[in-house]
Amino acid sequence: MNAINSAAGAVEWRIRMADGSSENLAPESIFVTRMYLSFERFLKNIILLVRRFFEKAWNIGRNDPRKVIHGLKVGIALSVVSLFYYMRPLYNGVGGTAMWAVMTVVVVFEYTVGATLYKCLNRATGTFCAGFLAIGIHWIANQSSKKFEPVIMGVSIFILASAATFTRFIPAVKARFDYGTMIFILTFTLVSISGYRVENLLNMAHERVSTIIIGASLCVITSILIFPIWAGEELHKLVISNLEKLVESLDCCVAEYFSDSEDTTANTKKMLSFKCVLNSKASEEAMANFARWEPAHGLFNFQHPWGKYLKISASMRSCACCIEALTSCISQKDQASELLKNQLTNTCQQVSSSTTEILKELALNMKTMRKSSRTDMLIQEKNSAIQELETLMEQLSGLLIQPKVAENEKDDQEKSVISTSSNVIALAELIPTATFASLVIEIATRIEGVVDAVEELSKMAKFKAEDAEMIKQNKPVASS
Secondary structure, eight states, X not given: OEEXXXXXXXXXXXXXXXXXXXXXXXXXXXXXXXXXXXXXXXXXXXXXXXXXXXHHHHHHHHHOHHHHHHHHHHHHHHHHHTHHHHSHHXXXXXXXXXXXXXXXXXXXXXXXXXXXXXXXXXXXXXXXXXXXXXXXHHHHHHHSXXXXXXXXXXHHHHHHHHHHHHHTTSHHXXXXXXXXXHHHHHHHHHHHHHHTTOSOHHHHHHHHHHHHHHHHHHHHHHHHHSSOOOHHHHHHHHHHHHHHHXXXXXXXXXXXXXXSOXXXXXXXXXXXXXXXXXXOHHHHHHHHHHHTTSOOBTTBOTXXXXXXXXXXXXXXXXXXXXXXXXXXXXXXXXXXXXXXXHHHHHHHHHHHHHHHHHHHHHHHHHHHTBOOTHHHHHHHHHHHHHHHHHHHHHHHGGGBOOOOOOTTSOHHHHHHHHTTOSSOBOHHHHHHHHHHHHHHHHHHHHHHHHHHHHHHHHHHTTOBOOOHHHHHHHSOOOOO
């Protein structure tokens, strides 16, 4: 379809036919054609968006099938609880409050067992306490005259709701009972208000508490019995994964700094793995909180010290901050002295290697939940490498160009200062490499905080001792 200017100045629209001829289009046909093309483009965009959505959903389900299983578990729980509406005997047993069981399943069913238990127990406790208090205050209000009954109920709602809301700001309450406090406020307010118009308040409260317990129990049973996902196990795996990411980042940073290649894009992803350690604080705290509610499972007892995982993570984040500073030095490696880099390469790599070996050993200890005697030996090797690097840096500091002498000094003094060494280094070339080496030493020093935190965890979690075969494997082979 082409637009052609006519002699009168108006625009005529023509359409090319199959036989090569062209015909003029009427204004109505032009409008219809434009609407058709616009609708066609809109429909194609909608189809493209839907296709991308299903592709993302497919990739998420393929990468983590447990998320698909969680969706099926929620569907099973809702299907079972809906029987209280479909089956007349069950419906007559709970009355018209069966919807509270459905609402409970929708609200409290979470991805992990610990999160589900946290919400179920908080909801049940908050509902029971609020219902008990509401019934008691309702009885006291009934003993007074009709004139003071709404006043007593209103004042009680104001006092308890205000006090309960304030307790949500207390860190200990917010960490473990925030959801239960919110349910307490909601239930107490609803029961108090509805009790003013309902005669048999005790029966109504009993039905609601019963249906909530039914829904919560069904969530717990489904979450534990059908492919359970434990928050404690997820936290354990996350901390081990973060240890391995620190190893990956540190190795890549040191190797990249002392390499001759100028292309840093190849190892960028591995080099920035430390960011996962920095960004995992919120998820680790949530998992540790949920893990406290879980029963004993697998290798973890009921009183497993989940709080120690947070201490390990805090020490790892301290190391990750130094690695972040280390990555900024890589962009300035061209400004560093090649002489100094060549002198420090082997020693820096030795410090980095001994540090990563310690992290690998800690990750292995946490995976197997066994104590290793090799850690002390690796720490001694790391300390020796640090001392060697510090000594070498002190020796190389003599290669620094001396400051300019005063103008009134003799020329022969200037010549003697400059000729003290044939390999002198400018201060601007010394700073980048010295900064990098100092950061490597700082990381190796901060690793001891991770070692101490893992040692505390191994004592409180009662890690098993090494087998005789493992001790033999960990012993260094004597050189002949």
